[in-house]
Each structure stands twice: as C-alpha cells, then as structure tokens.
Amino acid sequence: xxxxxxxxxxxxxxxxxxxxxxxxxxxxxxxxxxxxxxxxxxxxxxxxxxxxxxxxxxxxxxxxxxxxxxxxxxxxxxxxxxxxxxxxxxxxxxxxxxxxxxxxxxxxxxxxxxxxxxxxxxxxxxxxxxxxxxxxxxxxxxxxxxxxxxxxxxxxxxxxxx
Amino acid sequence: xxxxxxxxxxxxxxxxxxxxxxxxxxxxxxxxxxxxxxxxxxxxxxxxxxxxxxxxxxxxxxxxxxxxxxxxxxxxxxxxxxx
Amino acid sequence: xxxxxxxxxxxxxxxxxxxxxxxxxxxxxxxxxxxxxxxxxxxxxxxxxxxxxxxxxxxxxxxxxxxxxxxxxxxxxxxxxxxxxxxxxxxxxxxxx
Numbered sequence: 001x002x003x004x005x006x007x008x009x010x011x012x013x014x015x016x017x018x019x020x021x022x023x024x025x026x027x028x029x030x031x032x033x034x035x036x037x038x039x040x041x042x043x044x045x046x047x048x049x050x051x052x053x054x055x056x057x058x059x060x061x062x063x064x065x066x067x068x069x070x071x072x073x074x075x076x077x078x079x080x081x082x083x084x085x086x087x088x089x090x091x092x093x094x095x096x097x098x099x100x101x102x103x104x105x106x107x108x109x110x111x112x113x114x115x116x117x118x119x120x121x122x123x124x125x126x127x128x129x130x131x132x133x134x135x136x137x138x139x140x141x142x143x144x145x146x147x148x149x150x151x152x153x154x155x156x157x158x159x160x161x162x
Numbered sequence: 163x164x165x166x167x168x169x170x171x172x173x174x175x176x177x178x179x180x181x182x183x184x185x186x187x188x189x190x191x192x193x194x195x196x197x198x199x200x201x202x203x204x205x206x207x208x209x210x211x212x213x214x215x216x217x218x219x220x221x222x223x224x225x226x227x228x229x230x231x232x233x234x235x236x237x238x239x240x241x242x243x244x245x
Numbered sequence: 246x247x248x249x250x251x252x253x254x255x256x257x258x259x260x261x262x263x264x265x266x267x268x269x270x271x272x273x274x275x276x277x278x279x280x281x282x283x284x285x286x287x288x289x290x291x292x293x294x295x296x297x298x299x300x301x302x303x304x305x306x307x308x309x310x311x312x313x314x315x316x317x318x319x320x321x322x323x324x325x326x327x328x329x330x331x332x333x334x335x336x337x338x339x340x341x342x
Binding site: 023083085112116119123136 | 264265267268271274276277279280281283284287288305312318319321322323326329330333
C-alpha cells in the first residue's frame, strides 16, 4: 500500500513538472503528462535501474518540503556569520574529520550536500561513516566537538524522518 | 531595474577577471562557476523585465550544461588527463 | 507595494553577491576563496529569486522560476564539492600561494 502511494506521488510530481513546462492547463495536457510519466517510470525501472525506485529513494514530498524550509533558515544564519571573515580578509581554513550516525546511503548523501550548501563548510570526502569537511575557521579539530558545531541540528532533523 | 542589471553585468566582468589571473587551475574553475551563476541571475532578471517565460528555459538549459561541463573538467584534472 | 518590496529584496541580493565577489579577491588562499565563492551561489541566488517571485505574483512564471531554484539548489553543492575535491586529490596544500 505504501509502495502504491509512493509511485502515485512520483507520477504526480512528474505530471506537475510537465504541466509547468507547457504553461497551459487543459485536460489533454494533464492526461498525456500522466501517461508519459507512468511510461517513463516503468521504462527506467525495467531497463535503466537495477532495483526499484522504492528501495533506492524512499522519500515523502511533505517531509522534503519541511526539510527545505528548515534549510533556508540555516543557509541565511550561516551566510550572515561568514560576512566578518570576508570583510576582515583573515581566514585560516582547515580540514576536519567528523562522524555521523546515519545509516542509509541516501541520508548520508543528503547530509553531505546540506553541509556543502550552508556557506562556510564544504564536504570533501565521504568514507563509510566519516566525513572530511573543509571549515573556514576550525576552532577545534576533535571529531565529536566539530561534529556538533557543523552538523548538529541538520543531522537531528534528518534523523527525525525524511 | 536597469541599474540592477547593469551592476550585475559589471560584477560578472569583475569575476571573469579571476579566470584570467587565477594562479592555479582550480581558481579558474571557480571563476567559471561564479560567471555561470551570475549569468543565470541575469537571464532570469531579463525575463522578468520582458515578461516572457520562454527565456527561462534558456536559464534551465544553461544550468544543466554548465553542471556537466564543470564536473567533467574537474574530474579530468583530478585524474591527470587519464579519463 | 509588493513590487517595491520585491525590488528591495533584489537589491539586498545584489549586495550579497557583491560581498561574495569581493571575497574572491581578498583572500590569498585557494580554499578560502572557494568558501567565499560558495556563499554567492546560495545566499545571493536565493535572495534574488525571492525578489523575482514577489515581483511577478502567482502565475506560470513563478512556478518555472521555482523549478530553476530547485535545480540550482541540487546542482550547486555538487559543483563546489567537485572543484575542491579535485584540488585536494591533486595535492594542493593549504599554506601554498
């Protein structure tokens, strides 16, 4: 049942994209968009992807929206905190190792991209559960303390459910 | 609105100088990335002024093409020319 | 009224972008420049797009701009990550200029 709702949501997402690109709402465009999205999901699952989409990318559109709203505030907060470094022109960036407790691959990818998206930190390498992060002004190089400062709230938000 | 577009054009030219003077290869790639994102902003603002939606398709296609280009140039440098 | 607010938001976005452009000339270190440049692509881009959305109202223009914003938010971290990772693997040291 959850699987069927997931595929319906994927097809509706692609249909919305189709309607936006046509810039016109009419019954024939919506029907053809739905047909093409179901066809493309079926085709890519049968021939291009090894396993089903449901095991690879199990997402929920409402939780993604909530998470992106949270990310907007995080981006602005860290964006303002980086301005003094640029004005004064003094920075000594360094590499820091941090550890994450997230299990699935999709969660680790989302965490790494969120760390890169917030200004001031860039993820360089991921190996298993350890991430190598470039930080603009490393106050500590100890993994746990740096981990709390860099990813504390983001990881908690991802762990709540995505 | 015209003033904003003019300021953005000047900023684009200033960040394009980084491509010319950058001491290392990656500085030049960084300048290319900056110029790309500013050109996308310019395309969106021009589409807003002219009130025509088909110009936005150009921004979308430009974003995807620059993504492929920069990623593959970076990989090409990282593997020292062996692809 | 909404038009005026949109213009002000766009001006704030242009200020963010110019701070980022100043940033790539102030530092004398590649990694610091990369960190300053990644700020332009996120904060400035989001602010300018918010201003455009406020100015144009709710129609297909806004929806298409939102699609561009989503695509850019997915693409930008990958580009920055790829450039910095390429420099790190090629052996570019932090103190070097």
